[in-house]
Amino acid sequence: MAINNSNPRHQPCYVLHDHGMPCVVWFEDAVAYYGVPTVVFDLHVLVSDIETAAQVLIQNGWTLVPQEKGKIGNANVDYAQRRLTPPSQDSHDAELSKPHPHTSIPPPPSTKPPGPTTTVLLPAADWNFNLEEYAPENTKTLVTTIFPPIAGLLDALIDSLLDCPSNNDILQTHIALQIAYLYDWAPVLQDRAFAERLMYEHRQYHFDVLSGMSHGTVPFISHQRNVREALRQRTHELQECSALDNKALFSGEREAQLLASMHNPFPEKEEDWKEEDGWEVYNHLEKIEGVANGYTKPGDLEDINRQGA
Known part of the structure:
Protein backbone atom coordinates (compact mmCIF):
# COMPACT_ATOMS: atom_id res chain seq x y z
CA MET A 1 0.00 0.00 0.00
CA ALA A 2 1.21 3.48 -0.82
CA ILE A 3 2.58 5.51 2.06
CA ASN A 4 2.13 9.26 1.99
CA ASN A 5 2.75 11.87 4.66
CA SER A 6 -0.11 14.08 3.49
CA ASN A 7 -3.70 13.98 4.78
CA PRO A 8 -4.47 10.28 5.40
CA ARG A 9 -8.11 10.97 4.54
CA HIS A 10 -6.99 11.29 0.93
CA GLN A 11 -4.99 8.06 0.94
CA PRO A 12 -7.09 6.46 -1.83
CA CYS A 13 -6.00 9.25 -4.17
CA TYR A 14 -2.34 8.62 -3.41
CA VAL A 15 -2.81 4.90 -4.08
CA LEU A 16 -4.42 5.66 -7.43
CA HIS A 17 -1.65 8.08 -8.33
CA ASP A 18 0.94 5.44 -7.50
CA HIS A 19 -0.73 3.33 -10.19
CA GLY A 20 -0.65 6.17 -12.73
CA MET A 21 -4.35 6.97 -12.40
CA PRO A 22 -5.25 10.68 -12.29
CA CYS A 23 -8.02 11.63 -9.88
CA VAL A 24 -9.33 14.60 -7.92
CA VAL A 25 -11.42 14.94 -4.77
CA TRP A 26 -14.93 16.25 -5.22
CA PHE A 27 -17.76 18.00 -3.37
CA GLU A 28 -16.94 18.91 0.29
CA ASP A 29 -13.24 17.99 0.10
CA ALA A 30 -12.83 20.07 -3.05
CA VAL A 31 -14.57 23.21 -1.78
CA ALA A 32 -12.87 22.91 1.62
CA TYR A 33 -9.53 23.25 -0.15
CA TYR A 34 -10.64 26.73 -1.26
CA GLY A 35 -11.50 27.93 2.23
CA VAL A 36 -15.07 26.72 2.74
CA PRO A 37 -15.42 25.70 6.43
CA THR A 38 -17.56 22.69 5.63
CA VAL A 39 -17.83 19.36 7.40
CA VAL A 40 -16.56 16.47 5.28
CA PHE A 41 -18.39 13.17 5.01
CA ASP A 42 -17.72 10.43 2.45
CA LEU A 43 -14.68 11.04 0.28
CA HIS A 44 -15.89 11.53 -3.29
CA VAL A 45 -13.21 10.99 -5.91
CA LEU A 46 -13.47 11.61 -9.66
CA VAL A 47 -11.69 9.05 -11.84
CA SER A 48 -11.79 8.16 -15.53
CA ASP A 49 -12.86 4.54 -14.98
CA ILE A 50 -14.54 3.57 -11.70
CA GLU A 51 -14.15 -0.17 -12.31
CA THR A 52 -10.39 -0.02 -12.83
CA ALA A 53 -9.95 2.40 -9.92
CA ALA A 54 -12.02 0.16 -7.66
CA GLN A 55 -9.87 -2.86 -8.49
CA VAL A 56 -6.71 -0.93 -7.64
CA LEU A 57 -8.10 0.02 -4.23
CA ILE A 58 -9.37 -3.50 -3.56
CA GLN A 59 -5.88 -4.85 -4.26
CA ASN A 60 -4.61 -2.40 -1.65
CA GLY A 61 -6.99 -3.38 1.13
CA TRP A 62 -10.23 -1.53 0.40
CA THR A 63 -13.52 -3.46 0.37
CA LEU A 64 -16.25 -2.93 -2.20
CA VAL A 65 -19.67 -2.20 -0.69
CA PRO A 66 -22.57 -3.74 -2.64
CA GLN A 67 -25.31 -1.18 -3.31
CA GLU A 68 -28.55 -1.23 -5.24
CA LYS A 69 -28.79 2.52 -5.67
CA GLY A 70 -26.24 5.30 -5.99
CA LYS A 71 -26.22 7.99 -3.34
CA ILE A 72 -24.78 11.51 -3.09
CA GLY A 73 -25.29 12.95 0.38
CA ASN A 74 -28.95 12.24 1.15
CA ALA A 75 -29.95 12.07 -2.51
CA ASN A 76 -30.59 8.86 -4.39
CA VAL A 77 -29.01 9.15 -7.83
CA ASP A 78 -28.80 7.27 -11.09
CA TYR A 79 -25.17 8.28 -11.61
CA ALA A 80 -22.69 5.40 -11.62
CA GLN A 81 -20.48 5.03 -8.56
CA ARG A 82 -18.44 2.50 -6.60
CA ARG A 83 -18.40 2.73 -2.82
CA LEU A 84 -15.52 1.21 -0.86
CA THR A 85 -14.61 1.00 2.82
CA PRO A 86 -10.97 1.58 3.87
CA PRO A 87 -8.59 -1.04 5.24
CA SER A 88 -8.84 -1.85 8.95
CA GLN A 89 -6.74 0.33 11.21
CA ASP A 90 -3.20 -0.96 11.47
CA SER A 91 -2.83 -3.01 14.64
CA HIS A 92 0.39 -1.22 15.50
CA ASP A 93 -1.37 2.15 15.46
CA ALA A 94 -4.16 0.69 17.55
CA GLU A 95 -1.65 -0.56 20.08
CA LEU A 96 0.00 2.84 20.34
CA SER A 97 -3.34 4.44 21.17
CA LYS A 98 -3.75 2.34 24.34
CA PRO A 99 -2.79 3.82 27.78
CA HIS A 100 0.71 3.02 29.03
CA PRO A 101 0.63 -0.10 31.27
CA HIS A 102 2.23 1.82 34.16
CA THR A 103 -0.22 4.71 34.14
CA SER A 104 -3.97 5.19 33.91
CA ILE A 105 -3.65 8.45 32.02
CA PRO A 106 -5.05 8.03 28.50
CA PRO A 107 -3.01 9.29 25.56
CA PRO A 108 -3.70 12.84 24.38
CA PRO A 109 -6.14 13.34 21.50
CA SER A 110 -4.59 12.87 18.11
CA THR A 111 -3.73 16.04 16.22
CA LYS A 112 -3.46 14.17 12.92
CA PRO A 113 -6.08 14.63 10.20
CA PRO A 114 -8.81 11.99 10.09
CA GLY A 115 -7.83 8.70 8.53
CA PRO A 116 -9.33 7.07 5.45
CA THR A 117 -13.12 7.04 5.29
CA THR A 118 -15.66 5.57 2.91
CA THR A 119 -14.52 6.31 -0.64
CA VAL A 120 -17.05 6.95 -3.39
CA LEU A 121 -15.59 6.68 -6.88
CA LEU A 122 -17.42 8.73 -9.52
CA PRO A 123 -16.85 8.87 -13.30
CA ALA A 124 -15.38 12.29 -14.02
CA ALA A 125 -17.35 12.51 -17.28
CA ASP A 126 -20.66 12.20 -15.40
CA TRP A 127 -19.74 15.30 -13.41
CA ASN A 128 -18.49 17.35 -16.36
CA PHE A 129 -14.87 17.38 -15.23
CA ASN A 130 -12.10 16.75 -17.76
CA LEU A 131 -9.42 14.53 -16.25
CA GLU A 132 -7.41 14.18 -19.46
CA GLU A 133 -5.22 17.15 -18.56
CA TYR A 134 -4.16 15.24 -15.43
CA ALA A 135 -2.95 12.19 -17.33
CA PRO A 136 0.65 11.10 -16.56
CA GLU A 137 1.83 11.95 -20.08
CA ASN A 138 0.63 15.53 -19.71
CA THR A 139 3.68 17.50 -18.64
CA LYS A 140 1.73 20.73 -18.12
CA THR A 141 0.25 19.58 -14.83
CA LEU A 142 1.38 17.38 -11.95
CA VAL A 143 -0.19 13.95 -11.81
CA THR A 144 0.19 14.11 -8.03
CA THR A 145 -2.39 16.86 -7.58
CA ILE A 146 -5.67 15.76 -6.00
CA PHE A 147 -7.46 19.12 -5.92
CA PRO A 148 -9.27 20.45 -8.99
CA PRO A 149 -8.37 24.00 -10.08
CA ILE A 150 -11.05 26.39 -8.88
CA ALA A 151 -12.13 27.40 -12.40
CA GLY A 152 -12.47 23.76 -13.45
CA LEU A 153 -14.29 22.98 -10.20
CA LEU A 154 -16.79 25.81 -10.68
CA ASP A 155 -17.32 25.01 -14.37
CA ALA A 156 -18.07 21.38 -13.56
CA LEU A 157 -20.38 22.21 -10.65
CA ILE A 158 -22.35 24.72 -12.71
CA ASP A 159 -22.83 22.22 -15.52
CA SER A 160 -23.72 19.48 -13.04
CA LEU A 161 -26.32 21.76 -11.43
CA LEU A 162 -27.89 22.78 -14.74
CA ASP A 163 -27.85 19.16 -15.98
CA CYS A 164 -29.32 17.82 -12.73
CA PRO A 165 -32.74 16.18 -13.18
CA SER A 166 -35.35 18.72 -12.14
CA ASN A 167 -37.22 16.05 -10.15
CA ASN A 168 -34.24 15.40 -7.87
CA ASP A 169 -34.56 18.36 -5.50
CA ILE A 170 -32.16 16.90 -2.92
CA LEU A 171 -29.29 16.44 -5.38
CA GLN A 172 -29.98 19.83 -6.96
CA THR A 173 -29.78 21.47 -3.55
CA HIS A 174 -26.59 19.58 -2.69
CA ILE A 175 -24.81 20.84 -5.81
CA ALA A 176 -26.20 24.36 -5.49
CA LEU A 177 -24.83 24.56 -1.96
CA GLN A 178 -21.32 23.67 -3.13
CA ILE A 179 -21.45 26.57 -5.59
CA ALA A 180 -22.93 28.97 -3.03
CA TYR A 181 -20.22 28.04 -0.51
CA LEU A 182 -17.51 28.80 -3.04
CA TYR A 183 -18.96 32.23 -3.82
CA ASP A 184 -19.28 32.96 -0.10
CA TRP A 185 -15.77 31.89 0.91
CA ALA A 186 -13.41 32.05 -2.09
CA PRO A 187 -12.36 35.71 -2.50
CA VAL A 188 -11.23 35.19 -6.10
CA LEU A 189 -14.84 34.57 -7.13
CA GLN A 190 -15.82 38.10 -6.11
CA ASP A 191 -13.83 39.42 -9.08
CA ARG A 192 -15.85 39.93 -12.27
CA ALA A 193 -12.69 39.26 -14.25
CA PHE A 194 -12.72 35.68 -12.99
CA ALA A 195 -15.31 35.04 -15.71
CA GLU A 196 -12.45 34.96 -18.23
CA ARG A 197 -11.22 31.76 -16.58
CA LEU A 198 -14.59 30.06 -16.97
CA MET A 199 -16.12 28.40 -20.00
CA TYR A 200 -17.89 30.98 -22.14
CA GLU A 201 -21.31 29.41 -21.49
CA HIS A 202 -20.86 29.87 -17.71
CA ARG A 203 -19.76 33.48 -17.68
CA GLN A 204 -23.27 34.92 -17.47
CA TYR A 205 -23.90 32.67 -14.45
CA HIS A 206 -20.89 34.29 -12.76
CA PHE A 207 -22.06 37.81 -13.63
CA ASP A 208 -25.59 37.08 -12.42
CA VAL A 209 -24.40 35.77 -9.05
CA LEU A 210 -22.28 38.89 -8.54
CA SER A 211 -25.23 41.08 -9.55
CA GLY A 212 -27.11 39.84 -6.50
CA MET A 213 -29.45 37.22 -7.92
CA SER A 214 -30.72 34.65 -5.42
CA HIS A 215 -28.71 31.84 -6.95
CA GLY A 216 -29.55 28.26 -6.11
CA THR A 217 -33.31 28.81 -6.25
CA VAL A 218 -35.52 26.90 -8.68
CA PRO A 219 -36.34 30.06 -10.74
CA PHE A 220 -32.64 30.96 -10.93
CA ILE A 221 -31.59 27.47 -12.04
CA SER A 222 -34.33 27.38 -14.68
CA HIS A 223 -33.28 30.82 -15.91
CA GLN A 224 -29.62 29.80 -16.10
CA ARG A 225 -30.45 26.69 -18.12
CA ASN A 226 -32.02 28.96 -20.74
CA VAL A 227 -29.09 31.38 -20.60
CA ARG A 228 -26.53 28.59 -21.03
CA GLU A 229 -28.38 27.26 -24.08
CA ALA A 230 -28.59 30.76 -25.56
CA LEU A 231 -24.84 31.23 -25.04
CA ARG A 232 -24.17 27.91 -26.71
CA GLN A 233 -26.29 29.00 -29.67
CA ARG A 234 -24.66 32.46 -29.63
CA THR A 235 -28.07 34.14 -29.32
CA HIS A 236 -27.27 35.87 -26.01
CA GLU A 237 -24.77 38.64 -25.36
CA LEU A 238 -22.98 38.74 -22.02
CA GLN A 239 -24.15 41.54 -19.75
CA GLU A 240 -23.77 42.68 -16.16
CA CYS A 241 -27.09 41.06 -15.23
CA SER A 242 -29.25 38.95 -17.52
CA ALA A 243 -32.59 39.68 -15.80
CA LEU A 244 -32.45 42.80 -13.68
CA ASP A 245 -36.20 43.39 -14.10
CA ASN A 246 -37.21 39.89 -12.95
CA LYS A 247 -38.13 40.24 -9.26
CA ALA A 248 -38.44 36.48 -8.81
CA LEU A 249 -34.67 36.16 -9.24
CA PHE A 250 -33.74 38.60 -6.46
CA SER A 251 -34.21 38.44 -2.71
CA GLY A 252 -36.07 41.24 -0.95
CA GLU A 253 -32.84 42.34 0.73
CA ARG A 254 -31.06 42.70 -2.59
CA GLU A 255 -33.99 44.66 -4.04
CA ALA A 256 -33.70 47.08 -1.14
CA GLN A 257 -29.97 47.48 -1.78
CA LEU A 258 -30.55 48.16 -5.46
CA LEU A 259 -33.19 50.81 -4.79
CA ALA A 260 -31.13 52.41 -2.04
CA SER A 261 -28.32 52.93 -4.55
Whole structure:
Protein backbone atom coordinates (compact mmCIF):
# COMPACT_ATOMS: atom_id res chain seq x y z
CA MET A 1 0.00 0.00 0.00
CA ALA A 2 1.21 3.48 -0.82
CA ILE A 3 2.58 5.51 2.06
CA ASN A 4 2.13 9.26 1.99
CA ASN A 5 2.75 11.87 4.66
CA SER A 6 -0.11 14.08 3.49
CA ASN A 7 -3.70 13.98 4.78
CA PRO A 8 -4.47 10.28 5.40
CA ARG A 9 -8.11 10.97 4.54
CA HIS A 10 -6.99 11.29 0.93
CA GLN A 11 -4.99 8.06 0.94
CA PRO A 12 -7.09 6.46 -1.83
CA CYS A 13 -6.00 9.25 -4.17
CA TYR A 14 -2.34 8.62 -3.41
CA VAL A 15 -2.81 4.90 -4.08
CA LEU A 16 -4.42 5.66 -7.43
CA HIS A 17 -1.65 8.08 -8.33
CA ASP A 18 0.94 5.44 -7.50
CA HIS A 19 -0.73 3.33 -10.19
CA GLY A 20 -0.65 6.17 -12.73
CA MET A 21 -4.35 6.97 -12.40
CA PRO A 22 -5.25 10.68 -12.29
CA CYS A 23 -8.02 11.63 -9.88
CA VAL A 24 -9.33 14.60 -7.92
CA VAL A 25 -11.42 14.94 -4.77
CA TRP A 26 -14.93 16.25 -5.22
CA PHE A 27 -17.76 18.00 -3.37
CA GLU A 28 -16.94 18.91 0.29
CA ASP A 29 -13.24 17.99 0.10
CA ALA A 30 -12.83 20.07 -3.05
CA VAL A 31 -14.57 23.21 -1.78
CA ALA A 32 -12.87 22.91 1.62
CA TYR A 33 -9.53 23.25 -0.15
CA TYR A 34 -10.64 26.73 -1.26
CA GLY A 35 -11.50 27.93 2.23
CA VAL A 36 -15.07 26.72 2.74
CA PRO A 37 -15.42 25.70 6.43
CA THR A 38 -17.56 22.69 5.63
CA VAL A 39 -17.83 19.36 7.40
CA VAL A 40 -16.56 16.47 5.28
CA PHE A 41 -18.39 13.17 5.01
CA ASP A 42 -17.72 10.43 2.45
CA LEU A 43 -14.68 11.04 0.28
CA HIS A 44 -15.89 11.53 -3.29
CA VAL A 45 -13.21 10.99 -5.91
CA LEU A 46 -13.47 11.61 -9.66
CA VAL A 47 -11.69 9.05 -11.84
CA SER A 48 -11.79 8.16 -15.53
CA ASP A 49 -12.86 4.54 -14.98
CA ILE A 50 -14.54 3.57 -11.70
CA GLU A 51 -14.15 -0.17 -12.31
CA THR A 52 -10.39 -0.02 -12.83
CA ALA A 53 -9.95 2.40 -9.92
CA ALA A 54 -12.02 0.16 -7.66
CA GLN A 55 -9.87 -2.86 -8.49
CA VAL A 56 -6.71 -0.93 -7.64
CA LEU A 57 -8.10 0.02 -4.23
CA ILE A 58 -9.37 -3.50 -3.56
CA GLN A 59 -5.88 -4.85 -4.26
CA ASN A 60 -4.61 -2.40 -1.65
CA GLY A 61 -6.99 -3.38 1.13
CA TRP A 62 -10.23 -1.53 0.40
CA THR A 63 -13.52 -3.46 0.37
CA LEU A 64 -16.25 -2.93 -2.20
CA VAL A 65 -19.67 -2.20 -0.69
CA PRO A 66 -22.57 -3.74 -2.64
CA GLN A 67 -25.31 -1.18 -3.31
CA GLU A 68 -28.55 -1.23 -5.24
CA LYS A 69 -28.79 2.52 -5.67
CA GLY A 70 -26.24 5.30 -5.99
CA LYS A 71 -26.22 7.99 -3.34
CA ILE A 72 -24.78 11.51 -3.09
CA GLY A 73 -25.29 12.95 0.38
CA ASN A 74 -28.95 12.24 1.15
CA ALA A 75 -29.95 12.07 -2.51
CA ASN A 76 -30.59 8.86 -4.39
CA VAL A 77 -29.01 9.15 -7.83
CA ASP A 78 -28.80 7.27 -11.09
CA TYR A 79 -25.17 8.28 -11.61
CA ALA A 80 -22.69 5.40 -11.62
CA GLN A 81 -20.48 5.03 -8.56
CA ARG A 82 -18.44 2.50 -6.60
CA ARG A 83 -18.40 2.73 -2.82
CA LEU A 84 -15.52 1.21 -0.86
CA THR A 85 -14.61 1.00 2.82
CA PRO A 86 -10.97 1.58 3.87
CA PRO A 87 -8.59 -1.04 5.24
CA SER A 88 -8.84 -1.85 8.95
CA GLN A 89 -6.74 0.33 11.21
CA ASP A 90 -3.20 -0.96 11.47
CA SER A 91 -2.83 -3.01 14.64
CA HIS A 92 0.39 -1.22 15.50
CA ASP A 93 -1.37 2.15 15.46
CA ALA A 94 -4.16 0.69 17.55
CA GLU A 95 -1.65 -0.56 20.08
CA LEU A 96 0.00 2.84 20.34
CA SER A 97 -3.34 4.44 21.17
CA LYS A 98 -3.75 2.34 24.34
CA PRO A 99 -2.79 3.82 27.78
CA HIS A 100 0.71 3.02 29.03
CA PRO A 101 0.63 -0.10 31.27
CA HIS A 102 2.23 1.82 34.16
CA THR A 103 -0.22 4.71 34.14
CA SER A 104 -3.97 5.19 33.91
CA ILE A 105 -3.65 8.45 32.02
CA PRO A 106 -5.05 8.03 28.50
CA PRO A 107 -3.01 9.29 25.56
CA PRO A 108 -3.70 12.84 24.38
CA PRO A 109 -6.14 13.34 21.50
CA SER A 110 -4.59 12.87 18.11
CA THR A 111 -3.73 16.04 16.22
CA LYS A 112 -3.46 14.17 12.92
CA PRO A 113 -6.08 14.63 10.20
CA PRO A 114 -8.81 11.99 10.09
CA GLY A 115 -7.83 8.70 8.53
CA PRO A 116 -9.33 7.07 5.45
CA THR A 117 -13.12 7.04 5.29
CA THR A 118 -15.66 5.57 2.91
CA THR A 119 -14.52 6.31 -0.64
CA VAL A 120 -17.05 6.95 -3.39
CA LEU A 121 -15.59 6.68 -6.88
CA LEU A 122 -17.42 8.73 -9.52
CA PRO A 123 -16.85 8.87 -13.30
CA ALA A 124 -15.38 12.29 -14.02
CA ALA A 125 -17.35 12.51 -17.28
CA ASP A 126 -20.66 12.20 -15.40
CA TRP A 127 -19.74 15.30 -13.41
CA ASN A 128 -18.49 17.35 -16.36
CA PHE A 129 -14.87 17.38 -15.23
CA ASN A 130 -12.10 16.75 -17.76
CA LEU A 131 -9.42 14.53 -16.25
CA GLU A 132 -7.41 14.18 -19.46
CA GLU A 133 -5.22 17.15 -18.56
CA TYR A 134 -4.16 15.24 -15.43
CA ALA A 135 -2.95 12.19 -17.33
CA PRO A 136 0.65 11.10 -16.56
CA GLU A 137 1.83 11.95 -20.08
CA ASN A 138 0.63 15.53 -19.71
CA THR A 139 3.68 17.50 -18.64
CA LYS A 140 1.73 20.73 -18.12
CA THR A 141 0.25 19.58 -14.83
CA LEU A 142 1.38 17.38 -11.95
CA VAL A 143 -0.19 13.95 -11.81
CA THR A 144 0.19 14.11 -8.03
CA THR A 145 -2.39 16.86 -7.58
CA ILE A 146 -5.67 15.76 -6.00
CA PHE A 147 -7.46 19.12 -5.92
CA PRO A 148 -9.27 20.45 -8.99
CA PRO A 149 -8.37 24.00 -10.08
CA ILE A 150 -11.05 26.39 -8.88
CA ALA A 151 -12.13 27.40 -12.40
CA GLY A 152 -12.47 23.76 -13.45
CA LEU A 153 -14.29 22.98 -10.20
CA LEU A 154 -16.79 25.81 -10.68
CA ASP A 155 -17.32 25.01 -14.37
CA ALA A 156 -18.07 21.38 -13.56
CA LEU A 157 -20.38 22.21 -10.65
CA ILE A 158 -22.35 24.72 -12.71
CA ASP A 159 -22.83 22.22 -15.52
CA SER A 160 -23.72 19.48 -13.04
CA LEU A 161 -26.32 21.76 -11.43
CA LEU A 162 -27.89 22.78 -14.74
CA ASP A 163 -27.85 19.16 -15.98
CA CYS A 164 -29.32 17.82 -12.73
CA PRO A 165 -32.74 16.18 -13.18
CA SER A 166 -35.35 18.72 -12.14
CA ASN A 167 -37.22 16.05 -10.15
CA ASN A 168 -34.24 15.40 -7.87
CA ASP A 169 -34.56 18.36 -5.50
CA ILE A 170 -32.16 16.90 -2.92
CA LEU A 171 -29.29 16.44 -5.38
CA GLN A 172 -29.98 19.83 -6.96
CA THR A 173 -29.78 21.47 -3.55
CA HIS A 174 -26.59 19.58 -2.69
CA ILE A 175 -24.81 20.84 -5.81
CA ALA A 176 -26.20 24.36 -5.49
CA LEU A 177 -24.83 24.56 -1.96
CA GLN A 178 -21.32 23.67 -3.13
CA ILE A 179 -21.45 26.57 -5.59
CA ALA A 180 -22.93 28.97 -3.03
CA TYR A 181 -20.22 28.04 -0.51
CA LEU A 182 -17.51 28.80 -3.04
CA TYR A 183 -18.96 32.23 -3.82
CA ASP A 184 -19.28 32.96 -0.10
CA TRP A 185 -15.77 31.89 0.91
CA ALA A 186 -13.41 32.05 -2.09
CA PRO A 187 -12.36 35.71 -2.50
CA VAL A 188 -11.23 35.19 -6.10
CA LEU A 189 -14.84 34.57 -7.13
CA GLN A 190 -15.82 38.10 -6.11
CA ASP A 191 -13.83 39.42 -9.08
CA ARG A 192 -15.85 39.93 -12.27
CA ALA A 193 -12.69 39.26 -14.25
CA PHE A 194 -12.72 35.68 -12.99
CA ALA A 195 -15.31 35.04 -15.71
CA GLU A 196 -12.45 34.96 -18.23
CA ARG A 197 -11.22 31.76 -16.58
CA LEU A 198 -14.59 30.06 -16.97
CA MET A 199 -16.12 28.40 -20.00
CA TYR A 200 -17.89 30.98 -22.14
CA GLU A 201 -21.31 29.41 -21.49
CA HIS A 202 -20.86 29.87 -17.71
CA ARG A 203 -19.76 33.48 -17.68
CA GLN A 204 -23.27 34.92 -17.47
CA TYR A 205 -23.90 32.67 -14.45
CA HIS A 206 -20.89 34.29 -12.76
CA PHE A 207 -22.06 37.81 -13.63
CA ASP A 208 -25.59 37.08 -12.42
CA VAL A 209 -24.40 35.77 -9.05
CA LEU A 210 -22.28 38.89 -8.54
CA SER A 211 -25.23 41.08 -9.55
CA GLY A 212 -27.11 39.84 -6.50
CA MET A 213 -29.45 37.22 -7.92
CA SER A 214 -30.72 34.65 -5.42
CA HIS A 215 -28.71 31.84 -6.95
CA GLY A 216 -29.55 28.26 -6.11
CA THR A 217 -33.31 28.81 -6.25
CA VAL A 218 -35.52 26.90 -8.68
CA PRO A 219 -36.34 30.06 -10.74
CA PHE A 220 -32.64 30.96 -10.93
CA ILE A 221 -31.59 27.47 -12.04
CA SER A 222 -34.33 27.38 -14.68
CA HIS A 223 -33.28 30.82 -15.91
CA GLN A 224 -29.62 29.80 -16.10
CA ARG A 225 -30.45 26.69 -18.12
CA ASN A 226 -32.02 28.96 -20.74
CA VAL A 227 -29.09 31.38 -20.60
CA ARG A 228 -26.53 28.59 -21.03
CA GLU A 229 -28.38 27.26 -24.08
CA ALA A 230 -28.59 30.76 -25.56
CA LEU A 231 -24.84 31.23 -25.04
CA ARG A 232 -24.17 27.91 -26.71
CA GLN A 233 -26.29 29.00 -29.67
CA ARG A 234 -24.66 32.46 -29.63
CA THR A 235 -28.07 34.14 -29.32
CA HIS A 236 -27.27 35.87 -26.01
CA GLU A 237 -24.77 38.64 -25.36
CA LEU A 238 -22.98 38.74 -22.02
CA GLN A 239 -24.15 41.54 -19.75
CA GLU A 240 -23.77 42.68 -16.16
CA CYS A 241 -27.09 41.06 -15.23
CA SER A 242 -29.25 38.95 -17.52
CA ALA A 243 -32.59 39.68 -15.80
CA LEU A 244 -32.45 42.80 -13.68
CA ASP A 245 -36.20 43.39 -14.10
CA ASN A 246 -37.21 39.89 -12.95
CA LYS A 247 -38.13 40.24 -9.26
CA ALA A 248 -38.44 36.48 -8.81
CA LEU A 249 -34.67 36.16 -9.24
CA PHE A 250 -33.74 38.60 -6.46
CA SER A 251 -34.21 38.44 -2.71
CA GLY A 252 -36.07 41.24 -0.95
CA GLU A 253 -32.84 42.34 0.73
CA ARG A 254 -31.06 42.70 -2.59
CA GLU A 255 -33.99 44.66 -4.04
CA ALA A 256 -33.70 47.08 -1.14
CA GLN A 257 -29.97 47.48 -1.78
CA LEU A 258 -30.55 48.16 -5.46
CA LEU A 259 -33.19 50.81 -4.79
CA ALA A 260 -31.13 52.41 -2.04
CA SER A 261 -28.32 52.93 -4.55
CA MET A 262 -30.60 54.61 -7.09
CA HIS A 263 -31.09 58.33 -7.60
CA ASN A 264 -34.05 59.73 -5.64
CA PRO A 265 -36.65 60.75 -8.27
CA PHE A 266 -38.28 63.17 -5.79
CA PRO A 267 -35.46 65.30 -4.35
CA GLU A 268 -37.93 67.96 -3.16
CA LYS A 269 -39.57 65.33 -0.94
CA GLU A 270 -36.30 64.06 0.54
CA GLU A 271 -36.76 65.92 3.85
CA ASP A 272 -40.09 64.11 4.34
CA TRP A 273 -38.59 60.61 3.93
CA LYS A 274 -37.86 59.34 7.39
CA GLU A 275 -35.76 56.22 7.75
CA GLU A 276 -38.71 54.13 8.86
CA ASP A 277 -40.72 55.38 5.88
CA GLY A 278 -37.95 54.33 3.55
CA TRP A 279 -37.89 50.78 4.98
CA GLU A 280 -41.68 50.68 4.80
CA VAL A 281 -41.42 51.33 1.09
CA TYR A 282 -38.75 48.66 0.65
CA ASN A 283 -40.88 46.12 2.50
CA HIS A 284 -43.61 46.52 -0.11
CA LEU A 285 -41.56 46.65 -3.27
CA GLU A 286 -43.35 43.62 -4.65
CA LYS A 287 -46.45 45.80 -5.09
CA ILE A 288 -44.69 47.87 -7.75
CA GLU A 289 -44.16 46.72 -11.32
CA GLY A 290 -40.67 47.38 -12.68
CA VAL A 291 -38.85 47.71 -9.36
CA ALA A 292 -35.53 48.58 -10.93
CA ASN A 293 -37.06 51.62 -12.64
CA GLY A 294 -38.14 53.36 -9.41
CA TYR A 295 -41.48 55.05 -8.73
CA THR A 296 -43.32 56.78 -11.53
CA LYS A 297 -45.19 59.39 -9.50
CA PRO A 298 -45.59 60.49 -5.86
CA GLY A 299 -49.11 58.99 -5.71
CA ASP A 300 -47.64 55.50 -6.07
CA LEU A 301 -45.54 56.01 -2.97
CA GLU A 302 -48.53 57.18 -0.93
CA ASP A 303 -50.66 54.22 -2.04
CA ILE A 304 -47.97 51.76 -1.04
CA ASN A 305 -47.49 53.30 2.40
CA ARG A 306 -51.25 53.14 3.03
CA GLN A 307 -51.35 49.45 1.98
CA GLY A 308 -48.37 48.61 4.16
CA ALA A 309 -49.76 50.36 7.22
